[in-house]
Amino acid sequence: MLRTITPRNARVKRVLKNREAKTEENVKTAIFIRGSQTSQVVNDALADLYMLKKPYAVNFTKKNQIHPFEDQSNLQFFSQKNDASLFVIGTHSKKRPNTLTFARMFDHQLLDMMEVSIEHGVPMRDFKTPKSAIGMRPCFMFNGDMWDQNTNYIMLKSMLLDFYHGQTVDKVALAGLEYVISVTAGPMTSEGKPGKVYLRTYTIVLKRSGVKLPRIELVEMGPSMDMTFGRITEAKPDVWKQSLRVPKELKPKKKKNITKDDMNNTVGRIHLGKQDFDKIQTRKMKGLKKRSAEDEDSAKEKKQRMDASDDEE
Amino acid sequence: MDVSEVLAAHKQKFKSVSVEGKIIPLEFDLGLLTAYDQNPVDEAALKKNKDEYLHELSRDNAQLLFNEIFQLQTISDDNGVMAMLPNPTTLLPREKPLPKPKPETRWEKFAKAKGIVNRKKERMVYDDNSGEYKPRWGYKGINDDGSKDWIIEVPAGANPMEDQYEARREAKKERIERNDKRHQRNLEEAAVATKMDQKAVNKGDRPNMDNVRSLKRKEIENQILISKNSTASAGKFDTAIKGDLKPKGIKRQFEPNVAADLSKEKAGNMSILDRVVGKNGEDLVNVRKAIKATKARR
Numbered sequence: 001m002l003r004t005i006t007p008r009n010a011r012v013k014r015v016l017k018n019r020e021a022k023t024e025e026n027v028k029t030a031i032f033i034r035g036s037q038t039s040q041v042v043n044d045a046l047a048d049l050y051m052l053k054k055p056y057a058v059n060f061t062k063k064n065q066i067h068p069f070e071d072q073s074n075l076q077f078f079s080q081k082n083d084a085s086l087f088v089i090g091t092h093s094k095k096r097p098n099t100l101t102f103a104r105m106f107d108h109q110l111l112d113m114m115e116v117s118i119e120h121g122v123p124m125r126d127f128k129t130p131k132s133a134i135g136m137r138p139c140f141m142f143n144g145d146m147w148d149q150n151t152n153y154i155m156l157k158s159m160l161l162d163f164y165h166g167q168t169v170d171k172v173a174l175a176g177l178e179y180v181i182s183v184t185a186g187p188m189t190s191e192g193k194p195g196k197v198y199l200r201t202y203t204i205v206l207k208r209s210g211v212k213l214p215r216i217e218l219v220e221m222g223p224s225m226d227m228t229f230g231r232i233t234e235a236k237p238d239v240w241k242q243s244l245r246v247p248k249e250l251k252p253k254k255k256k257n258i259t260k261d262d263m264n265n266t267v268g269r270i271h272l273g274k275q276d277f278d279k280i281q282t283r284k285m286k287g288l289k290k291r292s293a294e295d296e297d298s299a300k301e302k303k304q305r306m307d308a309s310d311d312e313e
Numbered sequence: 314m315d316v317s318e319v320l321a322a323h324k325q326k327f328k329s330v331s332v333e334g335k336i337i338p339l340e341f342d343l344g345l346l347t348a349y350d351q352n353p354v355d356e357a358a359l360k361k362n363k364d365e366y367l368h369e370l371s372r373d374n375a376q377l378l379f380n381e382i383f384q385l386q387t388i389s390d391d392n393g394v395m396a397m398l399p400n401p402t403t404l405l406p407r408e409k410p411l412p413k414p415k416p417e418t419r420w421e422k423f424a425k426a427k428g429i430v431n432r433k434k435e436r437m438v439y440d441d442n443s444g445e446y447k448p449r450w451g452y453k454g455i456n457d458d459g460s461k462d463w464i465i466e467v468p469a470g471a472n473p474m475e476d477q478y479e480a481r482r483e484a485k486k487e488r489i490e491r492n493d494k495r496h497q498r499n500l501e502e503a504a505v506a507t508k509m510d511q512k513a514v515n516k517g518d519r520p521n522m523d524n525v526r527s528l529k530r531k532e533i534e535n536q537i538l539i540s541k542n543s544t545a546s547a548g549k550f551d552t553a554i555k556g557d558l559k560p561k562g563i564k565r566q567f568e569p570n571v572a573a574d575l576s577k578e579k580a581g582n583m584s585i586l587d588r589v590v591g592k593n594g595e596d597l598v599n600v601r602k603a604i605k606a607t608k609a610r611r
Contacts, residue, residue, distance in 0.1 A: 020409075020412065021409040021410055021411065021412040021413075022409075022412060023411070023412060025407060025408050025409065026408070028408050085408040085409075104406065105408075106406060106407065106408070106409070106410075107409050107410050111406060137346060138346070139346040139347070139348075139375065139378055140345065140346060140347040140348070141347070141348045141350065141371060141374045141375065141378065142347070142348070142349050142350065143350040143352075143354065143370055143371070143374060144350070144351075144353070144354045145351050145352070145353045145354075147349060147351075158403075158405065158406075161345060161347065161403060161405060162405050162406070165345050165346075165401075165405070168344070168401060169398065170397060170398055171388070171390075171395040171396060171397050171398060172346070172382075172395060172396055172398055173390075173392045173393050173394070173395050174382070174383070174387070174393065174394045174395070174396055175392075175393045175394070176392075177346070177379075177382070180371065180375050182367070182370075182371035182374070182375075184354060184359075184367055184370065184371075185354065186354065186356075186359060187354065187356050187359075198363070198367055200367050200368070200371060202368075202371060202372075202375070204375065204379075206379075207327075207328070208327060209327045209328065209329070209330045210323060210326065210327040211330060212383070213330045213379070213380050213383050213384075214330070214379065214383065215327060215328050215329070215330050215376070216330075216372060216375045216376040216379050217372065218368060218371055218372045218375055220364075220368065224364075235406075240406065242410060243406035243407050243410075244404050244406055244407070245407065245410075245411055247411050247412075252400065
């Protein structure tokens, strides 16, 4: 158990305040851990994933006796100590070769966890191509029809997005879009089990196209991994529900009388107020002119005078 | 003049930005810069030429994603051209639970009742004496309440021998102490209200602070009763103090001597018998613990 820290100076106080629950959260920090036994493939994968996650990442270079599917107390401790909520644990054994375990925490308790085995991996350094700068926001692509059908795929998608989506912002610099993480779901195995997943990372080259939109070319930057699914621990439904809550302040405010129809057109409803037909403006005509009593009197006089003049004639 | 030829020639110089062959249109979550391509993967091509196929597929989808991103509303900034992103539609779990609202302090309650609204004041204020801008409070602040004055007039009716600097320092110390006490009181009341109004707290609202004084009193009474009961004799031989709290315990309830229905009594007695001599009696004694205890005695 961690001792509770009582801040004795302003710096510690600030750090602790930053760790408190907030409406707009910090970017999740990931910890990359080597298990008791690792292979070169796993080490390379961990190093590359760490590079992509920097600067919101902590790399544990020493080996750790850690078995997340048996005991999560280590993860809880690391999570509290580092204020981190994402984990990648690399292990290698005869039974489960070249395995990466992705784990997520909620409130320093395990939320969900999944295992993938790297069947074939090429590290970043083997591609002699330009790399993206550190800390850039990637674009994601999920190709294939499996991504919202099977729990394994759904979780992997959610994990990858959660790991690398970075700060939620309302604007992004177009020049800062430097690389793409493309994940393709291969076909199911003949037994109907989830098949391979291909993770590829490319840098983006914008070319002139003669029109306003640029022509995109991709250059593989690495890492590249072909993975299969292993064990999985799903989140408990009530905890999952709690973790998806959106604070009141961040919920989009409902705009009154503006709706979207089936064709995604915005439809507004306007209140016109009560119409008063007496005051409504119609075409002006002399005959319909409303006259006050005085006007009418003078008109009568005029008429009388005219009558009188007629008599004189 | 026919320009179509010129246009065609111009077009041929560049590669196209449109992508063909997508039966199901892609879905986008531009808040996360993500594209979901639901089209089934071409298995034959994947098997035959994996990396090339994946590269081609990714390029096409990246093109479609960028076509969407470049059509968003843009603004120019110091950082270059920025695209305004919509809110993400894919829900991702939070890292920590939603923050709990802080319970109302006495001042906040008072201010609300009186309609006092907090308004922002500038941190730096003009100081007439030095002709400079100085912080309103804190280090080198202007609210040093004159303890730095080089001369202080003795107030009317005060002892002329009294140190006025000391008096001011004392007064400040006292004010700080009083404020600390109030802070403490607010914390205590908040703790009690949070404990008593769990319903609101679990819902993510502020606890009800209306009758917090009586709640606090009840809480303290409870604590006193517990402490009275915590002596070696469970409070039996303590000297009674006049006006002291008397514990309101649970009154013992006795069954009537002649019960109308004897089946309940029978069932109760049978269950005791069963636990002692019956089959269920086996786990009455923790055998492992008993062995350990007897061994230790030897």
